[in-house]
Amino acid sequence: MASLSKVYVLRHRSGDETSQMADGDAALAGTCIKRLKAGETLHVEGDPALFCYQVIGGVIKEYNTLEDGRRQIADFYGMGEIFGISEHDVHLHTAEAISESTVRCFPREALERASSTQGTPRVFFDALVSSLHRARERMIMLGRMSASQRVAAFLMRRAEEQGTPGHTELPMSRQDIADHLGLTIETVCRSLTEMKKQGLISMPTARQFAIADKGGLEEVARGVSRLV
Amino acid sequence: MASLSKVYVLRHRSGDETSQMADGDAALAGTCIKRLKAGETLHVEGDPALFCYQVIGGVIKEYNTLEDGRRQIADFYGMGEIFGISEHDVHLHTAEAISESTVRCFPREALERASSTQGTPRVFFDALVSSLHRARERMIMLGRMSASQRVAAFLMRRAEEQGTPGHTELPMSRQDIADHLGLTIETVCRSLTEMKKQGLISMPTARQFAIADKGGLEEVARGVSRLV
DNA sequence: CGGACTTTTGATTGACATCAAAACGCGTGG
């Protein structure tokens, strides 16, 4: 019921997935932990899909690269989130650590077996639902929102997810933000600069921000008021 | 392994979901059939989510409307496809029949119960995976492809899904195509006209087409060659 | 045949991309 839901239209991510992992699920057998440095990939698109993952620490980005080098970042995953479930025999995306990260790996083969016999374990189903909601949300942004609307909505979502009012981290680079929002790095910068000038946000450093005028930022995200 | 997969990067929809519905699933209990005229809605975004659906005949579009009237059509569902699973207590999209359609309704409450106790029934899980793949595919189109690339890719996907070479139906209007591809109706028309002029496609009527030069159309979709 | 809706074509504008360069931040080594 947060105000942002009006911006994005869709709502999602009801609960913390980590807390639900406790009970002994069949698919949990044979897991392992993997540590990644910033920029390291978990897998590249086309690799055989042996595992799906849960983020323990850090942030992972999931993206595709087109032949001309353009990238589309499908999603960012933080603490507790599960991804890589929806793959076929090969991975459809590249998964890369943005910052130093740790993930738990689940053998997909075990999940696959469980799905066929007893049905898909609840946590994985919920993670998939969450991913679909976010993908749909981004389709609206990419298809029907202006550059500044996308950037404003992106910042509000980051702030909402981190839940640390007055100080939100941006672990990803400007290029990553641009590749996620379907914009260029210059357009992202210009939007941010304009929001700073208008007093909607403040940015102590390039990688962290605080929302100064929530109502104003929301109006930009909704397209009611426009920057410039 | 079709050539189109290179265009879109992602692959999906491995099997026919209808055929898998045979075995007695718990969630199948209490289903009903509903008929819809063209333009009728199954539900509007915000309605309590009581059912999810399988298309028996016709085509259903699932979309969101922004406050300024802009629409984003998330997906089109045809024969055999399942949708509306990923909803919360309320529907996140509006589902509307494009042509006269028939759907089977599954009580979400029963699916929810099954998911919690035995895990999610396989068919629903697979439908969800399929929806996610398509959403990711469209994110790439919306975020990183030019207008003509999107239209070309859209036509190829339609043709591939219908599998009727030399004669593919377009049940949706130009406005629907535009709202799905994040374009305006005029831009969609101009792209189609240009493809006709270049001999890549032919259109006996506005609502059906045939691919005349598959390689050429694919090049446009991949951005290798550009129209005009 | 007339009326209403859908599709197509044309002229102009505008938002974002592209090209280019300056400013900033940060780690390394003198």
Add this chain to the structure above:
DNA sequence: CCACGCGTTTTGATGTCAATCAAAAGTCCG
């Protein structure tokens, strides 16, 4: 501690693709 170098971010000038505004042509049905 400061100078240097390199990657990232920001600002500026110009170009372009698709949106917008406007109207004609086509299609369907009573």
